[in-house]
Amino acid sequence: MSQGRKKSNRDSKKIIESDVTGVVKRYIDTGGYGFITEDVTRRNVFFHISAAVSKDIRRRDDPIRAGDEVIYNLYQAPKGFMAESVRILNQESSESDDSDDLHRRKDSRIGLRGRECRSGGRGGNRRGGSVGRVHELLKDWSDWSTENQHSSTGPGPEPQPQPRHPTCTCSNGGRGKVKDTKPETSTSSNPTSGWDHVKAEHTVRENTQPHVTPPNSTELSGSAKQRERGNIFYKSATEDFSATVRIIRLENAITCYKNALSCSSNRDDEASASKNIGMASWKLATIALESETEESEKRQQSILKHFKEALKFFCTAYVLRSYKSASWGDKLVESWENCLEEACEWLAMLDTAERVAGFSELLGYVPDCSLKANGYIQYSTLLFHEGLTAWQDGEYKECYRFMRECYFPVQEAERLCEGDCSIKSEIAVLQEDVYIHTCVAESSMARATGDDLLEEHLKNEETVNTNIIWTVIDFYTQAAMLCRDKDLEQEAIAYSRLGRVYGKVLTLPSRGKDYYKKAIQLALSMTPRTFHGVGWFMESTKFVEDFQKRLNKDEEEDKDKEAALEEMKEDVDKLSEMATKKGDLDFVKDIYKTWPPKAPGAKLNEKLSTKKLLLKAISHYHPDKVDKEVHGKNWFYFSGEITRHLNSKYACQKGVE
Template sequence: MSGFHNASSSVPRCRSRSTNLRERGNILYRQVLEGGFCTAIRITKLEHARRLYQNALVLSLTAEEKASCHKNLGMLEWFHCKFELTHLLEGTLSDTLSIKDLSVCKVHLVEAVKSLSDALKHGAQCKSRIWIDHLENILRSIIEWAAEQSALVSICRSTFLQCVINTFEICDLPTNTRLLAYRKYLDVLLQEALRERLQNGRINHNVRQSLLQDCLEMTRKAFSCSAKGSDLDDEGRSLLDEIQGIHDSVSVEMCICDAMQAVALGDKCVSEVSKDGCCNDREKIKDALDHYRQALLLTREKDVESEAMAVSRLGKVYSGVLGSPDEGYRYHSQAVQLATRVMSPSVEMADWYKYSLDEVNAYHEKARPDRMGRPNKESRASRALQENVAALDKAAERGVKDLLKHVYQEHTHPDPKRNAIWRFESNASVKASLKRAILHYHPDSNVVYGDVWKKLCEEISKRLNRHYAVFKGC
């Protein structure tokens, strides 16, 4: 018995028919990856390899064989999807493709995700942890690739990510992988909604609101996914925190969207009053004020820029339609103060901000004769402010570091605790120094030091905020 056992152990075990078919498919697949063939031949080889993998799957007798066949099929389908997309883009004069053009790519992508999911399911019974981790990383790579295509293929709502999300929902996949897909898709949807907002004067509120509604639906699915899964690890909790942050941002954007629709309705009422040439249409004027106040309530303490716009609109009605300059000045002055808190190029160039600023300046100019007892003092203060602003602009032109040095050296804060030491070792430290300076010189926290100092802080804040906008993404 002992001799027979030794003899049989030296003979290699015969490979199964499934393994032989898979290896034949691997040879064809590697040939396609290496290139050197025309498109038609590469597609023929891919189809032949696919048939071999499918036959190998049918003949699989063990979970290990099934897992390997599903993995091979998944990798082939993903490659075929990318291959078809490259071929489509090479054959068009632009990066814009229709959803119909991408139908074949989507089919391959769905099959790739399904096959890799099945590979994970069968591999959990017999494969090593390294093999499982490698497969999960492949699925993550598919998510990353699908997200990148949203910039490459100009189709609303990232059709490839939609495919991945929809397929994930019918497959049994790890919670972290699903949360990553939701997070990536939420990023794409929110960015599309924000781009709609930035198209000044041509905002399609219905499209933007639809995108935001989709975001809220995705966050609900993500929260449901995490609730059904097992206890989350550190990565899962981090992803869930990021999704919660996106959910909060979407909620704010929904308020802004509703507010902008209210502003548009108010503008329509004002336009109709102006077109009729009659300022006695109290109902329309009242409707306009109601719409603007609704916009103000929706954005208060949520988005300062939109809040400032609504306040500016109220001032315009009072000063331009109702002929109440004092009431109009109160709103325009408030709008300018709010705008100063978030001063950015988009705010500075906005028509509503320019209008409110002109109205405030005109009101001050008109009121000047009432203060004839202090002309010399005011003119000196005005000249000093202009000189300080000119010096600030020169420092700002030289860069953020020179601006920070200039502010702290030339305009030392009355409160010694606010005279911080700036740091420039990295972008992160520059960003932190800018943020600290914005807090130190914020106009609202400098009221107690007098009007002259507050006005100077307003000018300093404008320039600090412009530079800070550049560092927000760092």
């Protein structure tokens, strides 16, 4: 019956928090129980002497006293709060523990027989007396839990007893004293209630937590003590526990290590504390990597934060490695190299933008070495590919920005490569690629600017503004020069744009044909690649073909014209003589009389001024007003000769009112 009741009580308990600190408020030696006032919440917590870890009890007389600072695991029992795995922090010791036992994990078993012998000094049957104390204990516990169940989270009714032994204090960088009150880690793997042990006097409980006995405080500095306390937390954060418990213990360890760093009195202590902070932060990052309970964004921020902290303090320790042994420095280098490698593997799984930001932050905390050079190569390669993606999407400014951002990591990698030939060759290839694509991006930006300027001008202006057109030509010329011998396609596109401006906007077909022809030649030089169906190539080909057709047509017309004028040689000679010897007005009158115009309604109006008369005559004799099919080729070409002489006369009249 007793065993069944015992099992029920144990199963009804629920752990609330591990590694809680407090001060023993009262201890009743005859009953073997007492109460602890918690440091933070000031609530009173019941405990039984059987919950104390035996290996931590180094007193020969009283195992535990009022005023002792303790660390324990807090449980919620049916009748209130109770403590298990109680360990004493500040007790004098008559024995010295070997420092090799600092992080040794042992099972400690504790019985009630020794305690019963001490508590039963007044005589009597110890078994019979034990039963009476059980009832007394249960009554006191019931009365206490009833009084405190509604006020357990507030301050206790009495002030917290002061410990009889002062806690370790250290300097904190000008911010006052930092108390060495961080608890050592201790968690029972099989927690049982205090009264269960009283009712079952031969019950043996196990403690599977790592057991640590601090060395004599007179032999250690304040920084060393804090590091040892942090080591307790760090060593206890094993995979046997949940991620939440491990995170809490590692954070407690980091707090101790930072206290150790702040009260360091020499470089040796600073190096050790910095390395320990880095190791604990790295472990936190690893736990966060394994966790899948947090939101993705929050989890990534947590991982990045821990990696940054780890690399930051590893770097600090690396700078101070000369104050430590060579083997210590080698282990440190191995640790932060593995940490950086793990961080890079994690970054590789993120989106590109997050990867770029992560590399930018993390590499700033890595000390100068060949590994950092590799990190900068990865970073610049990432920026390079991001720039290529932007260029393919037509975002030339973004591409140019990414390419310019590549220069710093590439130069840093070159500085840190330390003569490594493989890294140097990789850097050389990367430098060449970055330079070429920087020029191509700048060329594309210049071409895009010229396109926008030309399109806006042609859309909003009725007449051609030569100043704007020459600005457009400058942009296209710059685009062609920047990518010359670097990207043939981009150079060909720039030449096709120049051909468009000269041939179609400025109506200089011969000049336009030359640029279009250059674009076609560059395209053909990229064989076997073809550009059929590509806009700029089709435009260039069509313009050159049309120009050639017009050229052939003009050659045929020149032959016909020469033959026609040969037949009218006498008239042509006479016209030339009249234009040379006669004045403007007489010349116009004579040609109207000798070769009257054949355009409908074309008559000489002598009342007009000489300038207007010449202009009117040009319109009457112009070849556009002559139908070649109706009036014949001879008259068509001869009227062109008359118009040519009239234009010469009219040119002399410009500026005359």
